[in-house]
Amino acid sequence: MKILIVDDSSTMRRIIINTLSRIGYTDVVEGENGKSGLEKLGQGGVEMIITDWNMPEMDGLEFVKTVRGQNPVIPILMVTTNAAKEDIVEALQAGVNNYVVKPFTPDTLKEKIESLLG
Amino acid sequence: MDQSEIDALLIGGGKSPKKPKMAAKAPEAAAFPAAPSKKEPTTQAEPKKDGSGHVISELDTVTSVTERESNKVMDQLDQISRLVSRQQQLITDMMRHEGAQSLGVQGAIQEVATASKEIQDKVFEVMDLMQFQDITRQKLERIVHHLRQIHDYIAELLGTGLKSDTERPSISHTIAQTGTTPDENKAHADAVIEAFKSQKKE
Numbered sequence: 001m002k003i004l005i006v007d008d009s010s011t012m013r014r015i016i017i018n019t020l021s022r023i024g025y026t027d028v029v030e031g032e033n034g035k036s037g038l039e040k041l042g043q044g045g046v047e048m049i050i051t052d053w054n055m056p057e058m059d060g061l062e063f064v065k066t067v068r069g070q071n072p073v074i075p076i077l078m079v080t081t082n083a084a085k086e087d088i089v090e091a092l093q094a095g096v097n098n099y100v101v102k103p104f105t106p107d108t109l110k111e112k113i114e115s116l117l118g
Numbered sequence: 119m120d121q122s123e124i125d126a127l128l129i130g131g132g133k134s135p136k137k138p139k140m141a142a143k144a145p146e147a148a149a150f151p152a153a154p155s156k157k158e159p160t161t162q163a164e165p166k167k168d169g170s171g172h173v174i175s176e177l178d179t180v181t182s183v184t185e186r187e188s189n190k191v192m193d194q195l196d197q198i199s200r201l202v203s204r205q206q207q208l209i210t211d212m213m214r215h216e217g218a219q220s221l222g223v224q225g226a227i228q229e230v231a232t233a234s235k236e237i238q239d240k241v242f243e244v245m246d247l248m249q250f251q252d253i254t255r256q257k258l259e260r261i262v263h264h265l266r267q268i269h270d271y272i273a274e275l276l277g278t279g280l281k282s283d284t285e286r287p288s289i290s291h292t293i294a295q296t297g298t299t300p301d302e303n304k305a306h307a308d309a310v311i312e313a314f315k316s317q318k319k320e
Binding site: 012018092 | 300
């Protein structure tokens with residue numbers, strides 16, 4: 001399964017990639033903002049998206065809305081520092097399937113991914 | 119921070135707090151420097167002449183440098199992880215060796231294997247804790263946002279028309295709820311998700 005990780009922090013992308021590899025997902029592609037995420041998505045083969053919210057050029061919310069305009073079914077997990085209730089609701093309304101607040105444990109990421117793929 | 123970064127700071131206007139006179143030399147212009155590129159963490163912000171954006175410039179440098187240094191730590195952790203994996207493979211090979219089949223030797227090897235697994239777990243734990251870098255960066259972005267608002271307000275008040283640059287990453291609406299302990303917001307987020315999904319079903 002190919003997973004697209006969109007986050008402007010290279011450290012965070014590495015942490016997510018590392019966590020994914022520990023739970024058996026090693027086929028990943030990376031984007032550093034929504035714009036490059038869309039480019040990677042356009043290259044095909046992506047079956048799941050993990051995206052940050054706060055990014056330059058195109059933020060995660062805009063990215064999710066754009067993706068949903070093209071693909072209503074691909075699972076999207078938002079992983080962000082935004083913890084306010086209204087933020088979580090806004091992301092869900094935009095089309096996010098599930099939501100993780102940073103900092104997270106590997107168990108949480110695993111649980112969320114498995115629930116999305118379940 | 120290495121010498122090239124110190125030089126870049128001095129040239130680029132990221133004034134050292136120990137040399138306040140530099141900021142007073144050219145008070146005639148004001149513009150906040152652009153954020154350094156994420157791909158080139160050592161790239162300094164554009165030179166500025168009035169010192170008003172020095173704090174922002176330095177904060178941008180702090181976030182870029184810490185990201186670069188965090189990646190160096192991650193590189194080292196990856197290296198340790200690979201070495202531990204290699205060690206675990208050697209331990210497995212050793213256990214199969216015909217000279218190591220006595221109960222005593224097998225027990226000793228098993229202890230080494232357990233210790234090796236503990237090291238690997240700790241390495242993963244440290245990697246996960248490196249999330250602090252991204253969280254701190256976003257908190258600094260929020261502070262920079264407030265500083266820019268103050269700058270723009272004063273600029274407008276004085277009628278200089280010198281607004282700060284507008285192209286910045288989107289930032290958290292608030293940092294008050296940004297946690298530092300892993301999963302401290304999980305229960306809250308899960309409850310909001312559940313409530314949203316239940317509401318949608320109705």
